[in-house]
Amino acid sequence: DAGVIQSPRHEVTEMGQEVTLRCKPISGHNSLFWYRQTMMRGLELLIYFNNNVPIDDSGMPEDRFSAKMPNASFSTLKIQPSEPRDSAVYFCASSSFDRPSLYFGPGTRLTVT
Amino acid sequence: AQSVTQLGSHVSVSEGALVLLRCNYSSSVPPYLFWYVQYPNQGLQLLLKYTSAATLVKGINGFEAEFKKSETSFHLTKPSAHMSDAAEYFCAVSETGGKLIFGQGTELSVKP
Numbered sequence: 209d210a211g212v213i214q215s216p217r218h219e220v221t222e223m224g225q226e227v228t229l230r231c232k233p234i235s236g237h238n239s240l241f242w243y244r245q246t247m248m249r250g251l252e253l254l255i256y257f258n259n260n261v262p263i264d265d266s267g268m269p270e271d272r273f274s275a276k277m278p279n280a281s282f283s284t285l286k287i288q289p290s291e292p293r294d295s296a297v298y299f300c301a302s303s304s305f306d307r308p309s310l311y312f313g314p315g316t317r318l319t320v321t
Numbered sequence: 322a323q324s325v326t327q328l329g330s331h332v333s334v335s336e337g338a339l340v341l342l343r344c345n346y347s348s349s350v351p352p353y354l355f356w357y358v359q360y361p362n363q364g365l366q367l368l369l370k371y372t373s374a375a376t377l378v379k380g381i382n383g384f385e386a387e388f389k390k391s392e393t394s395f396h397l398t399k400p401s402a403h404m405s406d407a408a409e410y411f412c413a414v415s416e417t418g419g420k421l422i423f424g425q426g427t428e429l430s431v432k433p
Contacts, residue, residue: 212364239419251365251411251423263418299364308353308372308415312364
């Protein structure tokens with residue numbers, strides 16, 4: 209099993225640009241989570257999906273952030289427009305309903321200058 | 322809502338010494354509890370989990386944790402630290418829907 213796959217691994221962009229982060233969950237998993245990690249705030253849950261349906265997006269910081277899951281094997285997190293304070297590591301994780309453990313991807317390190 | 326508190330943002334031990342990382346949880350229902358480890362520039366890796374079976378849970382790399390309901394604790398231990406154990410450790414509690422709420426993390430340093 210390839211595990212959770214995230215791309216890109218690193219992204220450097222200028223303030224105001226659109227950023228799209230991608231995630232492929234583990235095959236057969238039916239829940240997908242987007243987390244953000246910063247030194248100041250630790251690990252924050254941004255949004256999660258069950259069976260491709262967004263369940264809780266209360267962690268999404270602003271309307272500049274949006275996430276989609278068009279099918280069971282792909283999700284995107286988009287920031288438009290990006291700001292320097294969005295700089296963080298963004299993790300995608302997946303799990304299955306019958307096993308409550310989350311499996312994390314390697315993360316995308318985003319730097320907004 | 323569930324929450325997790327990790328006592329000590331940084332713990333330093335000598336190689337071969339006991340490792341003890343503390344975690345207390347707050348939950349209105351019997352919780353699922355987890356410990357994850359994060360090595361530099363990597364994602365989080367599951368160490369062990371408690372899902373209401375045995376209260377003493379054994380994980381990978383020689384780590385174990387004991388669920389104590391009376392103390393609302395789930396401390397992580399390892400009898401003998403190894404240099405390769407240096408990393409950040411996160412305790413987490415599961416909420417409705419399967420999402421995990423993480424503690425702030427404890428950075429473990431191992432001195433030779």
